Amino acid sequence: MGRRRTGDAVTSLNWPEGLSDTTPMPYRVWKVLHAVDGLRGTDEVARLARTTPADVQLQLDEAARWVGQAVQREQQVGDAVARVVTQCLAAAVGPLASLMVDEVLEELGQQATLSALLNRLAAQLSHDRAQLFVRQLRERGMA
Template sequence: MTGGERASGELEYPAWPPGLTDHTALPYGFWRIMHVADGRRSIERVAQAVGASEPQVRQVLTDVRRWLDRIAVREQPLTAETQEALRQALNSVVGPMGELMIDDALDDLPEDTALSALLTSLNTQLSEAHRQTLARLLRTRGIA
């Protein structure tokens, strides 16, 4: 264990994780903390600066890393395996109509599209309840 780390391995002086930029879409509550997490302030000082507890700051740091992981997964190129897993998930949500929905969406997208583009296209065709169910299924399969 080095001087700036705790037993959990989390840095005591939090900084932005790789992949986080000023343009990353994060909830306001995350940005409120990340704005002051500059690698020079301790967890305690970050918490004081934003009026949060240290456990809250630690949780946001963990949540931001998870958020970035999800973004990376969504921006991955659409592979045959990912497409098949998406087909299975969508079919379990809307039935055989899912096949047609994916085929129609793919017809309108470029050949080297990202998973996020296909999901965005599909989400425009789904009800809120179906979107939530599909998202939950995809998360459990490690896709989105």
């Protein structure tokens, strides 16, 4: 990704691998990606997106991070992830966190994804506790 020069030729830009038009991302990222077509270079994408070449690279990097998060959220929950989620939830609800995580994982069964686990847990929390939970998840790169 980004601009690479070979002589005077500018390498075309492509979407990050794994990105689809249904990947949730902020508008500022989609605004740039809309101009990325596998043929245009950084300068042309920047012109079309009405931004700078430096911003084009920043938005492509951010898109790659969003893809990574989307993949992580759809993976099955293992023991290590369940422990981290429990720790994050404990900051919001205290010792009940372990019980809550275990109950939701039991409801979801063997195919439990991180996304499903987090959604079910957040639905059980008040607004303030949910915000604290999400803040903890973000600090650990899980939300």
